[in-house]
Amino acid sequence: MNERIHRLLHHEATPGILLVIAALLAMVAENSSVKPLYDALMGTPVAVQIGQLEVAKPLLLWVNDGLMAIFFFVIGLELKREILEGELRDPRNVILPGIAAIGGIAIPSSIYAVINYSDPVALRGWAIPAATDIAFALGVLALLGSRVPRSLKLFLLSLAIIDDIGAIVIIALFYTVDLSLSSLIVASVCLMALLAMNRAGVTKPGPYFVIGLILWVSVLKSGVHATLAGVAFAFFIPNVPTESDPTRTLCRQIEDGLHPWVMFLILPLFAFANAGIPVAGMSLERLTDPVPLGIALGLFVGKQVGVFGFALAAIKLGLASLPKGSGMLQLYGVSVLTGIGFTMSLFIGSLAFELGGPDYAVDDRLGIIAGTLLSGVLGYLVLRLAPRASTPGT
Numbered sequence: 001m002n003e004r005i006h007r008l009l010h011h012e013a014t015p016g017i018l019l020v021i022a023a024l025l026a027m028v029a030e031n032s033s034v035k036p037l038y039d040a041l042m043g044t045p046v047a048v049q050i051g052q053l054e055v056a057k058p059l060l061l062w063v064n065d066g067l068m069a070i071f072f073f074v075i076g077l078e079l080k081r082e083i084l085e086g087e088l089r090d091p092r093n094v095i096l097p098g099i100a101a102i103g104g105i106a107i108p109s110s111i112y113a114v115i116n117y118s119d120p121v122a123l124r125g126w127a128i129p130a131a132t133d134i135a136f137a138l139g140v141l142a143l144l145g146s147r148v149p150r151s152l153k154l155f156l157l158s159l160a161i162i163d164d165i166g167a168i169v170i171i172a173l174f175y176t177v178d179l180s181l182s183s184l185i186v187a188s189v190c191l192m193a194l195l196a197m198n199r200a201g202v203t204k205p206g207p208y209f210v211i212g213l214i215l216w217v218s219v220l221k222s223g224v225h226a227t228l229a230g231v232a233f234a235f236f237i238p239n240v241p242t243e244s245d246p247t248r249t250l251c252r253q254i255e256d257g258l259h260p261w262v263m264f265l266i267l268p269l270f271a272f273a274n275a276g277i278p279v280a281g282m283s284l285e286r287l288t289d290p291v292p293l294g295i296a297l298g299l300f301v302g303k304q305v306g307v308f309g310f311a312l313a314a315i316k317l318g319l320a321s322l323p324k325g326s327g328m329l330q331l332y333g334v335s336v337l338t339g340i341g342f343t344m345s346l347f348i349g350s351l352a353f354e355l356g357g358p359d360y361a362v363d364d365r366l367g368i369i370a371g372t373l374l375s376g377v378l379g380y381l382v383l384r385l386a387p388r389a390s391t392p393g394t
Contacts, residue, residue: 015263016139019342022268023275023369030276042273055217063273064350067266069216069230074262075134075164076234077255084239088158096311096320097158103310104159104338105130105166108302112294122291125352125364127174129298129371131167131344134160135267137337140376144383148330151323156334159307167344171225175351183222187229190215194236203242203250208233225351267343274346277365291360292367295349299339299371300378308335333382339375341368 029038047056057065082088108129116122137156141148193211202208212233219229239251248256287293311331314320322331349364 014139015135015267016137016142018264018268019133019136019139019271022271023342026272026274026276027279029272031279038276053217055220060273063269064347065220065226066216068270068347069227070258071230071262071266071270072164072168072227073212073230073234074255074258075161076231077237077251077258079161079165080235080237080239081249081251081255082158082161088161092320093154094158094162096314096323097155098162099314099320100155100307100311100335101159101162101166103306104132104163104303104335105306107306107309108298108339111302112298115294115297116290119290121353121360122294125291125295125349125360127167127170128345128349128352128364128368129295129302129339129341130163130170131341131348132160132163132303132338133340133342133344133372134164135263136342136372136376137340140337140340140380141334141383143380147386148334148383149323149325152326152330152334155323155331156337159338163338164344167348168228168231171348171351172228175225175348179223180221183218184224186218187215187222187224190218191232191236194233198236198238201238201240203238203240205250205254208237227347270343270346274350275365275369277362277369286363287366287370289363291363292370295341295345295364295367296371296374299341299345299368300374303339303341303375304332304336307338308332311335327387329386330383333379333386336375336382337379339379340372342372345372 026038029035042058042060044059045056046059046062047054049055079088088094109126112129113123113126116125134157137160138153141153141156190211194208194215197207197211212229215233216226216229219232220226237251237254239249241248242250242253245253287296308331311320312328315322322328345368346365349368353360353364
């Protein structure tokens with residue numbers, strides 16, 4: 001029994017399955033007799049105060065601003081490691097997913113913008129279909145096992161990471177409210193302190209996390225979205241061996257320690273807190289409203305057209321080569337899977353429509369779920385029916 005549980009927890013598909021379960025539980029809670037309890041739970045005020053400094057938010061925003069900062073911190077650590085010692089260390093490995101990611105951001109955003117250009121509030125959601133959910137997409141790939149070559153899995157992982165970089169830049173540039181100069185100064189001092197510790201060779205995690213916590217609070221108070229603190233913090237964690245474990249770097253130790261918490265707790269909690277959609281009065285006609293239609297088409301059509309089209313152009317122009325052991329149909333299937341937006345799309349939607357009223361919040365979730373499901377099902381079927389890799393495991 002213990003061995004079976006161990007295999008289940010370490011299976012690549014498990015995080016994606018947990019996301020689905022959490023989203024379904026949110027739907028059930030939103031549309032059943034426990035809705036008042038669900039709403040009360042998400043709205044529970046939680047405050048932390050030290051002297052005059054107070055951080056007071058409902059539980060929902062502690063999840064979105066606090067726990068998701070940890071998620072972005074882990075993404076930042078993963079990105080740093082890939083750049084320094086992984087697949088992204090070789091510029092040639094970045095060209096294909098990089099070009100594909102540009103298409104995967106530009107085309108879906110353009111589709112949404114064209115459909116919603118006449119509504120200034122709805123137009124704020126243009127970036128919702130631009131990002132890929134790493135856990136969910138890789139979970140679908142894991143269900144296919146050896147039918148998908150390792151090179152395509154690395155392509156999807158690299159593309160999703162670059163997608164997330166794009167999402168981070170978009171959040172910083174377009175979803176930042178009025179700025180607080182004093183808080184930004186504190187954040188800048190924190191970054192300088194982190195840099196100084198990094199250069200001084202400090203390898204104990206404690207001092208970094210103390211400064212990282214202050215950085216998160218100052219960014220939260222500054223008007224810049226607090227999740228960006230997680231990314232910035234990650235890039236100052238030294239990628240050098242520690243005294244306690246010379247075989248692993250501090251960067252890798254922290255990433256390995258936090259990764260299970262992110263996959264098995266933080267992302268499912270985020271899905272549970274944000275995926276609830278009231279189904280009363282819901283119909284296919286509602287899906288044709290501009291916001292959900294723009295998101296669904298952006299994810300399902302825009303992502304596959306943008307990713308596959310730009311990747312194909314790069315290959316035909318000789319800028320990059322097809323991933324080893326894969327064919328065009330498999331590349332197309334993976335391109336379809338990039339339309340699985342879910343977590344990242346829900347997150348950007350919560351920022352875009354924070355002040356847009358409840359209808360927009362429901363509409364964006366409807367479009368996200370529709371686009372994600374269509375992309376997941378079609379991508380799985382294409383890869384299931386595509387010929388196997390010519391060189392298994394490449």
